[in-house]
Amino acid sequence: MTLRVLGVDPGLTRCGFGVVDIEPNRRATLVGVTVVGTRADTALEQRLLAISNSIDEWLDRYSPDVLAVERVFSQLNVSTVMGTAQASGVVIAAAARRGITVALHTPTEVKAAVTGNGQADKTAVTKMVTRILRLDRPPTPADAADALALAITHAWRGSTAPVAGSRGQSGSGQTAAQRLWAEAEAKARRKVR
Amino acid sequence: MTLRVLGVDPGLTRCGFGVVDIEPNRRATLVGVTVVGTRADTALEQRLLAISNSIDEWLDRYSPDVLAVERVFSQLNVSTVMGTAQASGVVIAAAARRGITVALHTPTEVKAAVTGNGQADKTAVTKMVTRILRLDRPPTPADAADALALAITHAWRGSTAPVAGSRGQSGSGQTAAQRLWAEAEAKARRKVR
Structure with a gap:
């Protein structure tokens, strides 16, 4: 059964939404993606209302099985973290x-699941999201890649189904998902070159 | 015309709601007060849903003119501030x-408006809220006093109507509202003693 996940990268200025369908064999397909933006000079209640209206619209339109949201930490970006x-x-x-x-998934979990490296930069995440979703070019708007990565991460981390081609536990410290991504990445690289 | 303000002291574990009617002569009357609580071991989405349902119910029941919310700062109580x-x-x-x-009003604004002292402690705020609302005893639950103080603060700070007995700008650095509260407090003290 296909799992539909709506990933949300929250923010007042840019709030990314990405819907991904993931089949039991982990094949992931892009369903919809957008970034909802509100201007910094707009009243806080109007900014939150715009996000409220947008999420209601997307939940109604796509009926996801799961909402995957980035876990927000107070340590980072103190000026914007409250919003x-x-x-x-x-x-x-x-x-x-x-x-x-x-x-909820932390940024490190998302980076690790999608790229195999918890410290990966934005470019690496966007690149892997583009490959995983079999897109011709990076998703637009560019900020939306994180929301898609969250949706993919959730499906991968949540999945416990045995996967064909899995080599079982290795001593590398990678999770099964990370290992599979690494394999998918290697395969994609071979194809591209 | 009476202004009805719903003050909210936000929190996941304890979220205070206080409704106050304030007449043009600044006479304030308690309409309703409660604290909505959710347990720390409840899933985040269920905690936020409980607050969402409660605020919807209170907005429908009391139809306030204004919602006055405490402005949250990221510097304080890092462990609970995100919630x-x-x-x-x-x-x-x-x-x-x-x-x-x-x-939105800061805690300092609320303390200053209600007690005349931006550094006032919880006991002083509760005491003044009890007096301002002409209650026989402090409002219960005890945590609700902050929500009521927020509602009162909003009405006082927002009001620009001339007030009988105002002595005009003094050199004390107090706002007109703070001065009036100080007078009200002095009057209340004289009555009590």
């Missing part, structure tokens, strides 16, 4: 009102 | 969806 947390609260409550499962 | 911000986002979006005006 990011407020936006994430609005998005999470919207899913909860519909009885949709909510999952 | 507090998420709760405030949910509450603010609920008011914005109904077209209700939203105002």
Whole structure:
């Protein structure tokens, strides 16, 4: 059964939404992607209302099985983190009102799941998201890649189904998902070259 | 015309709601007060859903003119501040969806408006809220006093109507509101003793 995940990269200025369908064989397909933006000079309640309206619209339009949201930390970007947390609260409550499962993933978890490296930069994440979703070019708007990466991460981390071609536990310290991504990346690289 | 303000002291574990009617002569009357609590071992989305449902219920029941929310700062209480911000986002979006005006006030503004001292402690705030609302005893639950103080603060700070008995600008550095509270407090003290 295909799992539909709506990934959300929360923020007041840029709030990324990405919907991905993931089949049991882990094949991932892009369904929809956007970035909802509000201007910094707009009143806070109007910014949160815009995000509230957008998430309601996307939840209604795509009926995802799961909402995957970036876990916000107070240590980072102190000037914007409060707005990011407020936006994430609005998005999470919207899913909860519909009885949709909510999952939180840290930026490190997302980077590790998608690239095999928890310290990967934005370019590497975008590159792998483009490959995993079999896109001709990076998803636009560019900021949307993180939301798609969150959706992919959730499906991969959540999956416990045995996977053909898995070589079992290795001593590398990678999770099964990381190992599979590494293999997929290697295969994609061979094809491109 | 009476102004009805719903003050919200946001939080996941304890979210205070206080509704106050304030007449043009600044007489303030308690309309309703509660604290919505969710347990720390409850899933985040269920905690935010509980707050979402409660604020919707209170906005529908009391139809306030204004929602006054505590402005959350990332510097304080790092361990709980993200949840507090998420709760405030949910509450603010609920008011914005109904077209209700939203105002943010800092804890210092609230303390200064209600007690005349921006560094006042919880006991002093509760004491003044009890007096201002002409209650026989402190409002219960005890945590609700901050939400009521927020509502009172909003009405006082927002008001620009001339007030009988005002002595005009003094050199004390107090705002007109702070001066009036100081007078009200002095009067209340004289009555009590």
